[in-house]
Amino acid sequence: xxxxxxxxxxxxxxxxxxxxxxxxxxxxxxxxxxxxxxxxxxxxxxxxxxxxxxxxxxxxxxxxxxxxxxxxxxxxxxxxxxxxxxxxxxxxxxxxxxxxxxxxxxxxxx
Numbered sequence: 001x002x003x004x005x006x007x008x009x010x011x012x013x014x015x016x017x018x019x020x021x022x023x024x025x026x027x028x029x030x031x032x033x034x035x036x037x038x039x040x041x042x043x044x045x046x047x048x049x050x051x052x053x054x055x056x057x058x059x060x061x062x063x064x065x066x067x068x069x070x071x072x073x074x075x076x077x078x079x080x081x082x083x084x085x086x087x088x089x090x091x092x093x094x095x096x097x098x099x100x101x102x103x104x105x106x107x108x109x110x
Contacts, residue, residue: 033055034055053101072098076105092107
């Protein structure tokens with residue numbers, strides 16, 4: 001989510017004015033995006049770094065939604081609707097996070 005925040009922010013020097021998501025293809029390389037993410041982390045006071053795999057994945061698909069991720073999230077949402085309609089199972093609490101890089105997911109209750 002933090003990388004997407006960087007991609008959609010319009011106050012970054014690399015982005016300038018808001019543009020379509022195709023601007024990512026104009027980057028000279030993943031190192032420039034990684035540097036922007038590192039700067040954003042410093043700005044927000046986050047101590048940990050970003051995995052290189054995450055930056056490569058964002059550059060690979062041009063910051064748009066992959067169909068496999070969209071279908072998984074759609075299936076999870078449909079599963080929750082069935083739970084609500086049938087009243088047989090307990091639906092998610094508050095927040096559902098899916099990590100497409102590792103294929104893992106977690107539900108959180110705040």
